[in-house]
Amino acid sequence: MSEYAQIPMQFVGPVKVSGNTIEGEFEVPLATYETPLWPSVNRGARVSMNCAGGIKCTVVDDRMTRSVLFEAPDAGAALIALEKIKQARAELEHVVAGTSRFAKLIDLHSQIAGNLLFIRFEFTTGDASGHNMCTQAAEALMNHLLEKHPDLQYGSISGNYCSDKKATAVNGILGRGKYVVAELLIPGKFVRRYLKSTPEKIVQLNIRKNLIGTMLAGGSRSANAHFANMLLGFYLATGQDAANIVEGSQGLTMAEVRGDDLYFAVTLPNLIMGTVGNGKGLDFVLENMKRMGLDADREPGENSKRLACLCAAQVLCGELSLLAAQTNPGELMDAHRRIERK
Template sequence: MSDDLVTPIPTRWVGPLKLSGDVEGEQSVPLATYESPLWPSVGRGARISRLVDDGIRISVVDERMTRSSLFVAPSAAAAVAASRALSDRFDDLAAVVAAQSRHAKLIDLDTEIVGHLLFVRFALTTGDASGHNMVTLAAQSLMETILTWRPELEYGSISGNYCSDKKATAVNGILGRGRSVVAEMLIPSDLVDAQLRTSATRMVELNVRKNLVGSTVAGALRSANAHYANMLLAFYLATGQDAANIVEGSQGITYAEQRGEGDLLFSCTLPNLIVGTVGNGKDLPGVDQAIERLGCRDLEESGAGARRLAGLIAATVLCGELSLLAAQTNPGELMQSHVLMERRAGGRA
């Protein structure tokens, strides 16, 4: 019996979502999940987007991938001197990266010193790739170059955790890792009432009490949301992403504000979307077809496909977040919906 097995995950296309800003038009999205109520929940948000003039507005704030390398200096003073020297030779370091890759570009570096340890966080743009391997390869070449420049330093590790990969940390939100995207929608009061069965006042109140205060009480790290991870994992699995990146990807902030006479401004800010349209896993038949259908392939500008994908993911997160929070403003609605949908699908309560 072969050890190579395929794990089936139910996948459904939901939508379309109506989008404007950095991603425009109407687009359905694929969600791979065992949690079947997620499909109609995201679908409710998508339906509302089609009823709003400009739908969900997408703003891509930044993009970069990082790898932090660890050097061991003979003393703290030597680590400080090396850190300053590297900042002064940034252009030379950028040339090292450019010489080995036509897609990777060094755009920033940050350093942290702990005792005699020197952490150097390299930030690169990586085209349409998520960039895990690309930045590691670049960091390897950069370390080799730096060790020739600064023979007093010793190799510590190619990755020193100041990146920070697949861990919930503050540094990614502060300095950036992956695509940073904001999705927002202004929902007229009549739609809030008819489609969400709630009000802007109740949504704002719940968001403050649950997402902001509740998350603070729980000790959340740069995160104030209800369930970003649900939509992220479903989208990541359907499009061949590294699913472990939902750890930092699900760090984000939901914001709600009443406008005018009961309109609801609702937004989701996701600063750490580590996604790509090329690379490992993207050549699988179902994945390849999904990325093609999403319109994220063969775009003229390098990185445009990954930016579009990140925008679509952020919009999907907003749809699911909006729907869940609305349900939670009404006693009993969330559980009743889950029971009805899962029993209808044949699951056991």
């Protein structure tokens, strides 16, 4: 019999969101033990409510990946097989179509290392995050290719070139999951009133902390203050595979002074999440999805894109609030002492 871990959860917001897949005012759930996260994200959400259009979210891309590993006699044989595989694209798409109603092969990338051939298959997966759907499709593709190319031998169903739940450059470059950009233009008076800071201070700290500091630390395709905090809270509250915050937190924060205003944006190229599939049938998850308006019938893939937009919006809110707090000496630790210490 399963037991359940109880994690404190609150809804934050409302947050105002607009974009190519979603528009309106929404409350968003966060499950976390770090209780200062709720008022911090709420502060960012309050700012969004006072800005024209709120947070603009753009879904740039949507794909899920699985890389497979073949062993060839040598690099030459691997290259010959790869060239034939690329020429048989329609055949591969047909194989994938036989594994699922929703999985579609949209691209593939490859690497040859010695006599090893790595192929990174990329799929769309409807409203599912797509872990199992992609693995099932990749398994069918492997079996098909092993039959067509007798020089190849099975290496692994996952060759780590995917790359699943690991901080790698390939995901940021090629994308894995939903690629979402969230942007907010904040009048200077609201930066001063609600964030107790200035556009200039936030821009300077973003450069020094997120860009220079992360570079000195050797960060990989990442320059942000704490994306992982908001991602974990959101993932746990919506039934996602929480380990995917590893690649999900590889993203960029941008801040610019525009006249008297602050332009603030977060870019998340690896948001792996869905509204159907394992974990989504739990009562609290269903209720949270309903409260966010994600229980309606829409075209396949639309609900999961809307979910990704809400996720990116609350990441922006939390990132903005923390950077503002860190422009003021003592504010961050004071908040933790007041809220967390009993």
